[in-house]
Amino acid sequence: MSDPFRERLFRLIADLVLCHSPSGAEQEIDAYLLAWLGERGIPANQDAAGNIIVRIPGRDGSRRLAITAHKDEIGGIVKGIRDNGRIEVRKLGGAFPWVWGEGVVDLLGDRATLPGILSFGSRHVSHESPQKVYEEERPPRWETVWVDCKCSRYELAEAGIRPGTRVVVGKHRKQPFRLGDDYIASYALDNKAVVAVLLLLAESLRHPGPELSLVFSSKEEVGGIGALYFTQRNPIDELIALDIAPKSSEYPIVSDRDPVLLSQDSYGMYDEALNARLKAAAREAGFAIQHAILCQFGTDASVAMKWGHVPRAACLGFPADNTHGYEIAHFGALEACFRILETYGRT
Known part of the structure; x- marks a missing residue:
């Protein structure tokens, strides 16, 4: 990869x-x-809901723009621990065991992080074993799989593993992989890829046009909780969510490198006037835009607009394969998101 930005x-x-x-x-x-x-001298604060916020004064004090990128990822949550030490897990956000597959997960205990194996059971079995159904009829569900740390209940308790403990894909499985010069593949690109874009915007947009808030939002995957808290307490004229955009045959998202503007998702409509201004910024920056409406999808922006916290909201997304799994994205789309919002933020 020779491009310095990429x-x-x-x-x-x-x-x-x-x-x-x-x-x-x-x-x-x-x-x-x-x-x-902090290392770059960019002032930031964290609010009571866990959002990290960078506020940058604008030349036009009458315009208030916020751009969000959620910093949380999907995961699991411990429901219970069996007598044999096997751990029962339920989803936190849109996580599915058949997507993660058998392998290492990390349990974030109160006193220690323990590795465990997400387990589906043996395959050398007949129909007398419950695991046989995975081979022939249906994928595994959280209710029928378990995590095995090979620890006793006492050892798990010593590490602070309890109902409510969070579970995520093991770190060694999350290391991003490059596919040639153009693509990156990894778990949790939703939404770490555009968190990186938002960091670069914080560095670049030192003199924006509007009063600007860059919000690294919390708990988006479980209902946009951080963004709702922020928008309830801070008057915002426009809210733009940076997020992923799922590629699928049902959506007209055909280019890997062109960002996507949403008109609608599961939570409601986005603002078409704001979309038009973002599209104009894209033309000015030299990038094309794709349009889509999405099902089974929501963002900080659509949730906040649905609840009447903001009058105008938009979502600019980067196309990705395998969303909420081992995601694949094009660096060109991420750079385009950066350049478009840099252009828009300076006007």
Whole structure:
């Protein structure tokens, strides 16, 4: 990879992906973000909901713009611990065991992080064993799989593993992988890839047009909780969410490198006037835009607009394969998101 911008973006994403941040247990990425911003002299604060906020005064004090990128990732949550030490897990956000597959997961205990194996059971079995159904009829579900740390209930308790403990894909499995010069593949690109973009915007947009808030939002994957808290307490005229955009045959998202503007998702409509202004900024910056409406999808922006916290909202997304799994994205789309919002933020 010879392009300096892409090289820096890859390094940032790699750092961010390896910071565990399941919804509501985001301390590891919080520490990274605050240190990164502090080292560059960019003032930031963290509110009571866990959002990290960079406020940048604008030339036009009558316009208030916020751009969000959520810093949490999907994961699991411990429901119970059996007498044999096997751990029962349920989803936190849109995580599915058949997507993660058997392999190492990390349990973020109160006193220690323990590795465990997400387990589906043996395959050398007949129909007398419950695992046989996975081979012939249906995928495994959280209710029928378990995590095995090979620890006793006492050892798990000593580490602070309990109902409510968060579970994420093991770090060694999350290391991003490059496919040629153009693509990056990893778990948790949703939404660490555009958290990296937002960091670069914090560095670049030192003299924006509007009053600007860059919000690294918390607990988005479980209902946009951080963004709702922020928008309820801060008057915002326009809210733009940076997020992923799922590629699928049902959506007209055909280019890997062109960002996507949404008109609608599961939570409601986006603002078409704001979309038009973002499209104009894209033309000015020299990038094309794709349009889509999405099902089974929501963002900080659509949730906040649905609840009447903001009058105008938009979502600018980067196309990705295998969303909420081992995601694949094009560096060109991420750079385009950066350049478009840099252009828009300066006007």
